[in-house]
Each structure stands twice: as structure tokens, then as C-alpha cells.
Amino acid sequence: NYLKFDLEATSPTNIQFNTSLEDTLNGVQVNQTLNALNANAILPADNTIWLRMTKDGARYTTSYSVDGQTWVPVWTTGATLTNLQAGLFAFNRAGTTTDLKVAFDYFHVAASK
Numbered sequence: 001n002y003l004k005f006d007l008e009a010t011s012p013t014n015i016q017f018n019t020s021l022e023d024t025l026n027g028v029q030v031n032q033t034l035n036a037l038n039a040n041a042i043l044p045a046d047n048t049i050w051l052r053m054t055k056d057g058a059r060y061t062t063s064y065s066v067d068g069q070t071w072v073p074v075w076t077t078g079a080t081l082t083n084l085q086a087g088l089f090a091f092n093r094a095g096t097t098t099d100l101k102v103a104f105d106y107f108h109v110a111a112s113k
Contacts, residue, residue, distance in 0.1 A: 035075040
């Protein structure tokens with residue numbers, strides 16, 4: 001079970017933010033895209049975008065930033081996930097021979113206030 005926030009290239013000329021949830025609801029595994037937002041208009045010249053997911057109680061908020069200081073909310077949802085784990089990922093879903101160039105500067109987990 002997970003809540004995922006990612007930046008995905010859906011074609012050579014299009015990128016989008018996706019917030020997805022996979023959870024067990026009434027005994028049935030559900031995988032749904034909660035929100036997809038086109039990101040082409042905000043992509044900075046240096047191609048650097050920060051992604052953030054915050055949790056307040058059972059509310060999760062996904063946000064992005066192009067400068068690491070100003071955060072723009074993408075989606076907020078309630079989720080009753082248990083046994084929380086966090087991590088980073090990168091993959092080339094298309095399976096082409098094109099190199100996937102990804103860098104993770106840091107990963108930070110902060111205790112709630």
C-alpha cells in the first residue's frame with residue numbers, strides 16, 4: 001500500500017505530475033491516479049524540480065517547487081495507510097535505450113510538530 005508522487009515524461013514533449021494511491025479498500029486492492037497535472041509550463045531552464053509530500057494526521061499533500069523555496073500544492077487527499085515506509089525511485093518505463101538521467105539531491109523525513 002502506498003501513496004506516490006512523481007514527475008513522469010508521458011512523451012518526448014510532455015511531462016506531468018502524478019499523485020497515485022494504492023490501498024486495500026474493503027478487502028479489494030485499488031490502484032488509482034488521484035491527480036495528473038501538466039508540468040510543461042513550469043519546467044525551468046535547468047530542469048530542476050523539487051517534489052514534496054507532507055502528512056498532517058491522515059491528510060497527505062503533494063507539492064512542487066522550481067526554486068526549492070516556494071511550494072505549489074498539487075493534490076491533497078486523506079489516506080489511512082499503515083506501516084508507512086518512504087523511498088525514492090526512478091525508472092524508464094518505456095524500456096528504450098535512451099538513458100534516464102535522474103539525480104536525487106537529498107531525502108528528508110521530519111517528525112511532525
